[in-house]
Amino acid sequence: MPHDVIMPALGMAQDSGLIVAWHKEPGEAVATGDVLFEVETDKATMEVEAQADGFLNRVRAQAGEEVPVGKVIAVIGDSAEEVTDTTPDETAPEDTSEDTSATAAIPDGTSVIMPALGMAQDSGLIVSWHKEPGAAVTATDILFEVETDKTTVEVEAGHDGYLAAILAEAGEEAPVGETIAVISAGKPAAPVRIGRAEAAGKAPSAEPRPPAPVAERPAPRPPAVPTGGRILASPKARRLALEQGLDLNRSLKRAIHSPTTPPTSKCCAPCPMKRRPPRRRPRGT
Secondary structure (H helix, E strand, O other), X not given: OOEEEEOOOOOOOOOEEEEEEEOOOOOOEEOOOOEEEEEEOOOOEEEEEOOOOEEEEOOOOOOOOEEEOOOEEEEEEXXXXXXXXXXXXXXXOOOXXXXXXXXXXXXXXXXXXXXXXOOOOOEEEEEEEOXXXXXXXXXXXXXXXXXXXXXXXXXXXXXXXXXXEEOOOOOOEEEOOOEEEEEEOOOOOOOEEOOHHHHOOOOOOOOEOOOOOEOOOOOOOOXXXXXXXXXXXXXXXXXXXXXXXXXXXXXXXXXXXXOOOOOOOOOOOOOOOOOOOOOOOOOOO
């Protein structure tokens, strides 16, 4: 079964990523865990691994292109033959025969998208909504709960205003980056609540905002010593290291293997007792 390769979210404030390079050619076999491509954000450059076994097909974004988070950029198929592209052509003319009444019914505002809570996540299951359509919300209010294959997280609204529309019901699974709600600045006259099937192709004409901050975050993992002799660092860090004449590889290894606590002066092993010579008492006493 073909597996879509999407642009991952490497940070909560990221809404797009720049493809630095592809490590696999179209038609080449890939395995789960193979480095597929490199993506650069404003903070770091990361290598993204393949999440399925198969053959790389339908590469839709080349090196040097900036792609929104959640957009499909390639397909891992079952054979080396080119997979038929099932994604609608963005340049194709819209079907004017379709009823646009539902589109007009969706209020304008800031789009709330399905956030990416992990590198391997391509969709999320909406567990429940904590606000009803038309309710006032603040940036720190819990808006909804989303479940992945690893955890369930409460997602904050991230914006002040009113919940003008809910475009995905509880129990529905939405791809990362898809608009699932709309927050308007003013109180909506007719709040909307529909499912994904009805809202497909009828997203509001608003600029998508970055993924909303989550209430809990996984603990950071300690840095690992690179095995390929290459350090993944942001362009700014590389430039500063070059100006200072620093070797990032050597500095990272020294920082990892150096002790984290200063040595104490106390000895762990018990010291042997030294026997003192007997004290001589003066004569005549």
